Amino acid sequence: MKKLIMSSLRNCKLQASSLIESVMAIAIISICISMATLVYVKLLQSDYELAYYKAKQKIALLHLKTIEEQLFDDEVYVFESYSVTKQVTAYSPGISQVDFELKTKTKTETQHFLIKVTTIEETD
Amino acid sequence: MLKASSLLYAIFVCMIVSLLCGSLIIIFNYQYRLKQQYFLEEELVRASAANFLQVINKSEEQGTEGEVQFNDERFTTSYTISKWGFYNLVKTKTFFRRDTLYKSALIGGTSKKEKIALYLSDLDKPLNIGGATKIQGDVQLSKYGVKPAYINNQSFTGTKLVHGVIGVSGKRLPVLQQFDDIISNQKITEILLEELEGRPLYNSFYKPTIIVHVDEGQTIDNISLSGNIILQSKDSIYIGNTTTLKNILIKAPSVVFDDNFKGVVQVFAKKVVSLRRGAQLQYPSSIYIDHDSEGKIEVLLEVESKLAGGIVLTGNSYQSSLNRMVTIEKDATVIGDVYCYGITQLKGKVIGTIYTDRFYLKTASSIYENYIVDGEINRLELPDNFIGLPLFSNEKTNYELIKEL
16 A cells, blocks of 8 residues: 555656745735635624624513503613613603614614503502 | 646635635625615514504594604505494505505404493383393493392392492483494405305405305305405305305395304394304404394394304384394303394393393293393403494594404
């Protein structure tokens, strides 16, 4: 087996490159890879982060909770990677406007909702 | 022999890397645009829901069509309000650039705050209740009040005659509001039932109403009708339990629903509507008869049948009221209001309110007037957010969503 490999290496003739050629090649590859890394990092940065999706899910949950439990108080919810601020204003008779502002490290967004205010009947 | 030309290899590697980078950028760009489109659609849904709420909250003040906006001017919702049987039909269209969101729903009023279980016209006779009859909620009866009855060797077995406040009623039932048209859609397409050849038919509420004509006395089986459709006949219609009817209207003199039929329909009849054993008209269903005749006018709910919505049996003449009758058999249930300008025979259960001129009880041996035996009226069991039929005109009506279509 060893003999076979050695004989095949003997048959393969590799032409040497000049020093300048090798330096240029290394330079071109380095520039290319550094540009590729830059592009990749930029792409990762400009995408929506995981915290953003978590915050959106939380807002959906808080919105449903506000409807079901008729909670019309301003509140701030702070979590590890994001925060949600709830602000309630009267919109029209029987309707309240509820704004949820989400804040992550890179993004700030406000979602607006209208919620019907259910009047609770007084019982004897 | 392999050439060691490094520069050439370097350029080749560069090309591969740039191809990879390029494809990565393109994929990312498409994904980013897709996400933005998705978030925009989310925003459109939110705006549509908010604008829809504004429309139903003001539907009393607003005209039958218009436009509303919320928060910013990007999302405009145009709406139309029309009639669909007893209820109002709201259709909205919210659009932003090339995205359009349609939403249609039935809405109804919740003006009634009082918990009246029974309103019996004052015809100078007491209400007699026997057996395991249970009345929960306030009642308005004749000045002769309510008495325990002794029928078929059986006396009243309950603890209290009425679990609520007893008031005095008037000589006539409260006046119903006018129901002029069952639909306000002017555009209509007419077809014969035979033309469907057994194919299911769904018609959107954004399209002209389809009237499906049924031959006299024809039985309807193995067919599915859903949406903006009116099933119409000049005579009686018999609906088999293999038929699927959803959110449609039925207009015919007599309608019979077969054993174990299930569906959501609003029935507008002239003579008889009958729900056979185990038939279920699910919410929001209703039966409406407004007719004067010397013949029998009847709504019959047989054993174990159910109706969620309401029943209205009315007319103009007092003489005809003696021929109008609602019968709710044993183990049959009505959820909602029963308004009967005539006679009511109650052996089953009503979760809601009964408005009637008189009660009636037929046993094997005799007929009794103003008697209830083993029947139940329970107003307290009706959920607070239940939207019943809009029976009476009321200035202060809060509209609520019944069902999205």
